[in-house]
Amino acid sequence: REISVCQYSLLIPKETLIIEDMFLDERTKNFQKLEAYSSLRFYAGSPLVTSKGYSIGTLCVLGTEPKKITHDQVEGLRMLGDLVVHSIENDFLKKQDNGKKEVAHFNQNESMVRHFSTSSILFADFVGFTKLVEKLEAGDLIETLTVFFKGFDRLAKKHNVTKVKTIGDCYMCVSGIPEQEKEHALNMCAFALDMLKFVEGINIQHEVLEKPIWKLRIGIHSGPLIANFQVGAFDVWGDSVNIAARMESSGEAGKVHISEKTADHLGSEASLIARGEVELKNKGCFRTFFVN
Numbered sequence: 001r002e003i004s005v006c007q008y009s010l011l012i013p014k015e016t017l018i019i020e021d022m023f024l025d026e027r028t029k030n031f032q033k034l035e036a037y038s039s040l041r042f043y044a045g046s047p048l049v050t051s052k053g054y055s056i057g058t059l060c061v062l063g064t065e066p067k068k069i070t071h072d073q074v075e076g077l078r079m080l081g082d083l084v085v086h087s088i089e090n091d092f093l094k095k096q097d098n099g100k101k102e103v104a105h106f107n108q109n110e111s112m113v114r115h116f117s118t119s120s121i122l123f124a125d126f127v128g129f130t131k132l133v134e135k136l137e138a139g140d141l142i143e144t145l146t147v148f149f150k151g152f153d154r155l156a157k158k159h160n161v162t163k164v165k166t167i168g169d170c171y172m173c174v175s176g177i178p179e180q181e182k183e184h185a186l187n188m189c190a191f192a193l194d195m196l197k198f199v200e201g202i203n204i205q206h207e208v209l210e211k212p213i214w215k216l217r218i219g220i221h222s223g224p225l226i227a228n229f230q231v232g233a234f235d236v237w238g239d240s241v242n243i244a245a246r247m248e249s250s251g252e253a254g255k256v257h258i259s260e261k262t263a264d265h266l267g268s269e270a271s272l273i274a275r276g277e278v279e280l281k282n283k284g285c286f287r288t289f290f291v292n
Helices: 006-011 029-033 069-098 129-135 140-159 182-210 239-249 262-264
Strands: 018-021 042-049 055-063 114-118 118-128 162-169 170-175 213-221 225-230 235-236 256-259 272-280 284-291
Touching: 006 018, 006 042, 006 272, 029 055, 042 213, 042 239, 069 129, 114 239, 114 284, 118 129, 118 140, 118 182, 118 239, 140 162, 140 170, 140 182, 162 235, 170 182, 170 239, 182 262, 213 239, 213 262, 225 262, 239 256, 262 284
Parallel strands: 213 256
Antiparallel strands: 018 042, 042 055, 114 225, 118 170, 118 213, 162 170, 225 235, 256 284, 272 284
16 A cells, blocks of 8 residues: 555545656655556545445556546546445345345434534524624524525425534535435535525615614535435535535625535536635635635
């Protein structure tokens, strides 16, 4: 493993490793001295991660010429990696159970903790909520939040998005699991834009009734996560979830703030406004965008 390029893919098994030119990359420039790597210039390796979250290897592509690859090609390699893992797990379970058992599919009536190689996570909350708490009576506050959250729930179903939970004024949801739909980021951004339109509609009513205006801030990030399916409960964990929360807190009221990873999933036809690099608390600098 120490003399394999795949070692670097396994160091960060959360995403596909792309080395466009192995002769120039600091990690691999000395590999050309080895006979097996003397003519290899390009590397793409997707970590093989089991449904329990363990890294067991990589699925890689090598080339003799430096090259760049598209996001769709990276996603294709990731999907092939998922198929390899699924096949390995199926074979293992069949051997354990005399060829009768297969990897379990999601069942809402069963408990299951599972790793997913891709998804989109959204956090949304109301800017200035603390001041609203001070101004409004408890009954009015609860009633207004209920109207917003019930509206968000209906929109989530429309866009094939799964609500995770609400915490105070924060609404959290995920797309792309348990089924790994290719359009998870597109669905999530469409959902986010509809959330803003819904809040705007409620605010028009508030203006007429001389009630306080509510301003929604949304952040989205795409990446792998661990999901905990329990009977009557659901939650997600992982670094991608933490980054999505930071995307929301560093965003702006009335806008959908997305990471570069989410932007890659949307493709070149998406209407985005580049925000540049943003410092996310405890996560470093990220290139981010607003959905136009």
